[in-house]
Amino acid sequence: MTIHTLWQTNLLVMDGFLPMECFHNVRNYVLEEYRRQQKYPMLELNHKTPAPELNVWKQFTDNAFLQYADRAGLSWNMFEWTNLQASWIETYNEKYHNEHILEPHHDLAEAGHVAIVYYIQAELSTPERFVGGDLAIYKALTYAEYPEGIVHVRPIPNRLIMFPALLYHRVKPYFGDTPRVALAALLNKERGHNQNQAIKTI
Numbered sequence: 719m720t721i722h723t724l725w726q727t728n729l730l731v732m733d734g735f736l737p738m739e740c741f742h743n744v745r746n747y748v749l750e751e752y753r754r755q756q757k758y759p760m761l762e763l764n765h766k767t768p769a770p771e772l773n774v775w776k777q778f779t780d781n782a783f784l785q786y787a788d789r790a791g792l793s794w795n796m797f798e799w800t801n802l803q804a805s806w807i808e809t810y811n812e813k814y815h816n817e818h819i820l821e822p823h824h825d826l827a828e829a830g831h832v833a834i835v836y837y838i839q840a841e842l843s844t845p846e847r848f849v850g851g852d853l854a855i856y857k858a859l860t861y862a863e864y865p866e867g868i869v870h871v872r873p874i875p876n877r878l879i880m881f882p883a884l885l886y887h888r889v890k891p892y893f894g895d896t897p898r899v900a901l902a903a904l905l906n907k908e909r910g911h912n913q914n915q916a917i918k919t920i
Contacts, residue, residue, distance in 0.1 A: 729855065730786045730880040731871065735836065740774045741876045745838045747771035748804050748899060758806050765802035765903060772802075775901075779834060779878065783905065786832075786880050800829050800906040804838075807851065807898040810891040822856065822886045830883035830904030838901065840873035841894030851892030855885050873898055 736744065747769060751761060763769070768776050787794035807820075825833055835853060843849040857867035870890070871879055881887070883904060892898050 728786065728790050728881070729869065729871075730782065730789075730878075732782060732878045733874060733876070735782075735876050735878040736775060736778060738876075740778075743771050744775050744836075744901075745875075745899075748838055748901065751804070752806055752899075759808075761804040761806070763802040763804060763901075765799045768802065775836065779836070779903070782878060783832070783834075783880065796907050797832065797905040798908060800904045802901065802903045805889075805898075805900050805902060807889060807892050809895065810850075810893055820889050820891070822854075822888045824886050825883035825904055828883075828904060829906045831907040832905040833879075833881055833883040833887070834901075834903040834905065835871075835879040836901040837873045837875050837877045838899040839875055839896060840892075840898040840900075841896050842872060842874065849892065849894045850890050851894060851898045852890045853879065853887060854890055855881055855887045857885070873900065 735741075748761075751763075752758070755761060763772070783797070784794050786792075787797070840851055841849045851873050852870040853873065855869050855871065871877075889898075
């Protein structure tokens with residue numbers, strides 16, 4: 719596990735997240751769901767009772783969040799899953815330029831406090847060929863922080879990422895021949911846990 723210090727918060731990146739057999743099970747399930755449902759680019763999945771093929775992934779992700787919360791000084795039991803989606807991004811063209819995930823956005827409007835991304839399939843840039851498709855996470859959308867205020871995360875298959883959902887983020891244009899496919903989820907901080915806490919006054 720690697721937790722990168724990102725300004726005043728933490729970005730968790732875990733490569734080789736699942737054992738290969740489990741990774742292939744998740745990948746095959748998500749790709750089959752796209753073939754079955756024919757809903758592109760976003761596919762809604764059940765976060766409360768995930769399909770059996772996703773159970774191991776969710777268990778591993780819950781365990782990763784325990785570590786993330788501990789390092790970030792958060793109480794893990796204050797959080798709950800609020801959604802689970804898959805994203806399918808094809809080679810960039812004009813029809814995708816208004817897609818939500820391709821434009822800078824945060825997830826507070828969706829009641830998200832911690833964002834989770836898990837890469838299932840993507841081509842990667844090489845010195846000979848630029849493919850793109852990185853996840854860009856911004857400290858702020860002002861010239862004052864550029865370029866120090868941006869971190870790019872490559873979409874390496876079987877890589878898990880966690881970061882605060884209040885940070886603006888976007889998927890950079892992708893030019894691979896094979897679709898870039900990922901799982902995305904949000905964890906919500908339940909209001910009931912902190913509504914009676916004392917507010918600090920300075």
